[in-house]
Amino acid sequence: MTAFTNAEPGAIFSFTGIEDIFDTHYGIPVTPTGLECEGLLALGHLTDRHVLAVTNAHNRRVWGHRILPSRELDDLIPFSTKHTWILTTRGDGDPYDWEYEEAVADAEHAQPATLINVEWLANEDVAVQSECPACGKPSRSTRGAVGPGRTGWANYHRCRTCAHQWPAAPAYPLRLERERTWPATQDGSCFTCHCLPDFPCTDGCTIRTDPVIGQPLCARCRAQHPPEIWQQLAAVAYGTARQADTRDGQRDRWLYSEALRGTPPAQAAQAWSRRVIQTAQRAAARTTATAA
Structure with a gap:
């Protein structure tokens, strides 16, 4: 168990990067955020090169997507990436429920993070x-x-x-069991x-x-x-x-x-x-x- 899952509901805690919610790309802990996973939260302040690398790796390895060249990709660094400091709080739901809010650098328990908006990437x-x-x-x-x-x-x-x-x-294994049938239209x-x-x-x-x-x-x-x-x-x-x-x-x-x-x-x-x-x-x- 990590400090994240051990924390009481409502308690402020710091991520270590080894929590189950993180995927590690090029040594950088990354987790999706938002109701429809429209954002990525990476621990630390990433360089432009690392922002592109982890965004591409997360889409390929986790979602099975290839990012296409687009205006939104051109705008990813200048308009859709933010270096900030966050405070994370245990939610009131299951042990993996958590929230974050942005904070000033010298706030107690604040840790550096990079927020990447990937919602509009083709x-x-x-x-x-x-x-x-x-x-x-x-x-x-x-x-x-x-x-x-x-x-x-x-x-x-x-x-x-x-x-x-x-x-x-199709690219999945042959199924031998009988399946329920449905009308075609x-x-x-x-x-x-x-x-x-x-x-x-x-x-x-x-x-x-x-x-x-x-x-x-x-x-x-x-x-x-x-x-x-x-x-x-x-x-x-x-x-x-x-x-x-x-x-x-x-x-x-x-x-x-x-x-x-x-x-x-x-x-x-x-x-x-x-x-x-x-x-x-x-x-x-x-x-x-x-x-x-």
Whole structure:
């Protein structure tokens, strides 16, 4: 137990840097702050170089994010970093509940700290490498986005060369247990986009169950493919995936997106199967390398 967890509720204490709430990056104790972890608190007054280093390391190691170049990153040092002195107090909740307030340097129990506001930094997930289906260039990151082929948010790769976006193949172990199934769409929404009867994607767009795939489609999405492509999509099981199963949902998005590019659905289905196997192999290899 540390002085932090041993302190009585309301008592002022000093962090030692070995508390469980801290992650150590380059020898610097760092912990997130704020209700949505929009800030970082590092013990000590960091140099500009160390601010950038611990911010990058924390995003990569703890959140699995890669920080992207942006105006907010340019402004991180001059506008979003503050060297201050803090007084820390045990909260009234569980042993790990605490608060801090800024103080003057000569206040009793005050200790130096660096506050970093990371709320607006642009980032993307560090992901398993996947080759762009349009130009073949590799991508090693994903971002949450809404795309064609399936309602809802999902992880997409974005090619830095040609800007094409494609659904990411899953990178987690095969599950053998049976899972509860859920309907593919809710509230009568279109299966391939986010529109609802009361919020159509285009003026006058209507939604009805398509007899080919057996799912509700809006008029705009139905018109994106000719009837023969819808038949071919149905033949490779497009539209039969469970909403709760991200792997199947990503397959639907892939099939639909590739059909928009002119790839025959049967060919797209084979390519997806290869990508799933390749992604699993790469994820396993990366895990083994990290463990070593």
